[in-house]
Amino acid sequence: MNIPDDPFFALLSTALSARGEETLQRSLYATLRDAILQGQLRAESWLPGSRTVALRLGISRNTVNAALEQLAMEGYLRRDRRGSRVARLPQTAADEGPVEVPIALSARLSALPQVLPRDHPPLLFTPGTPAINYFPLPLWRRLLDRVLREEGSSLLGYGDSAGEWPLRTAIARHLALSRGIDCDARQIVITEGALEGVNLCTHLLSEPGQSAWVEEPGYFGAKSAFLTAGLKLEGVAVDREGMKIDAGLAPPRLIFTSPSHQYPTGSVLSAARRLALLEYARQHGCWIVEDDYDSEFRFSGEPIPAMRGMAPNAPVVYLGTFSKTLFPSLRLGFMVLPSMLVESAQPAIRALLRGGHRAEQRALACFIEEGHYARHLAAMRRLYRKRQIQLCEVLEQELIVPHELMAGEGGLHMTVAIDGIDDVTLVRQLRAHQMAPGALSSFYLNRQHARSGLVLGYGNTSASQFAPAIRTLQRLIAPLRRGRE
Secondary structure, eight states, X not given: OOOOOHHHHHHHHHHHHTOTTSOHHHHHHHHHHHHHHTTSSOTTOEEOOHHHHHHHHTSOHHHXXXXXXXXXXXXXXXXXXXXXXXXXXXXXXXXXXXXXXOOOOOGGGGGSOOOOOOOSSOOBTOTTOOOGGGSOHHHHHHHHHHHHHHHGGGGGSOOOTTOOHHHHHHHHHHHHHHTOOOOOGGGEXXXXXXXXXXXXXXXXXXXXXXXXXXXXXXXXXXXXXXXXXXXXXXXXXEETTEEOOOTTSOOOSEEEEOOSSOTXXXXXXXXXXXXXXXXXXXXXXXXXXXXXXXXXXXXXXXXXXXXXXXXXXXXXEEEEESXXXXXXXXXXEEEEOOGXXXXXXXXXXXXXXXXXXXXXXXXXXXXXXXXXXXXXXXXXXXXXXXXXXXXXXXXXXXXXXXXXXXXXTBSSEEEEEOTTSOHHHXXXXXXXXXXXXXXXXXXXXXXXXXXXXXXEEOTTSOGGXXXXXXXXXXXXXXXXXXXXX
């Protein structure tokens, strides 16, 4: 046998003496494996017997045998009655020195909008973030405790793919009262936030290569979902009456719109345009995806009814989320399917969804049915209305550069259009001052025709922080405008 000499035992002895908290067996295994991979132990060479290794190193023979067996099981050694021999392994790029391997992602991903990382905790003016410190956490904890106490381990398994029946029933009742939507629980599918609802719509209703209309400017989450599904995007301009049908565009398969409070401009899709869009979808076989992300927070008059409830059998899939009304990490949203899709969609829903977050879904059902949700919405509506008014006042006093406010009559954000600035650079600079508004230009598909400005989320920002933050904003904008002049 070709038995390695003392350098072999020197290698093992050094490794074992420097093993720290690692077990003897693990250290011996790792040292031999690395020596084999690095070529220090040549292929087909024999190792000393386990008894010899144990005696020379002063450790248990069982420890040595356990390490050798692990190496043999993973294919580094071949063991038989004669002993242990180093296996012949394929040569890898690592044997020839470091090599940079290009990683090619799907070409569709290169077109995705550039989104900054989420901050923990969220920075000032982060769009789409509610006032989570106002959420009644002790009440929520009691509801979760009650659900787990009553249901126990039965909630630990997979649930209905479409979601827990009590929550679907509670949502159906709530929508009938608050959004003018007449539906039953069978039409409701619980999702992990509104974005999973968008993804589900693309799977259910479209094929790669088909087109989708999105609002211009509009929600980049929907654009990302459509692009990764292989759809072709067409931006449809938004004005004070919302999305306007473009007769010059070919009919799409999907039309994504936020009619009750357009994101990010805050406009409301007028009744005339809603009816025209519904009729257009019927005539051309399109499906409308209605994103109703924050209409619960309308500050004046009655809530605007959902487009989904304007006509019977409308070709509309309605999306809602609890991330804005409660708290983002809840990761619960829902979609309302048209009645004609309910049966045909079931196989796909069972294949794509797994029915998790069961305890949270049951607790949320109690939260809604017992009236806590309605009371929380009312309190938050008052808070956000006050914050919007105060932010408008501060902007009028402190923001000297020419600008246009697009606030709408509700929600958690307002958009400040400021022409002639590099808003993407401005947003990066603001992060150093603990602010994270959105760059208005990033909400456009066509950057050449994009307006610049900021999308200011006031849901998570207290009024006492408005004035100093806007003064900082004004100071940073001035040199950017001079650079454009």
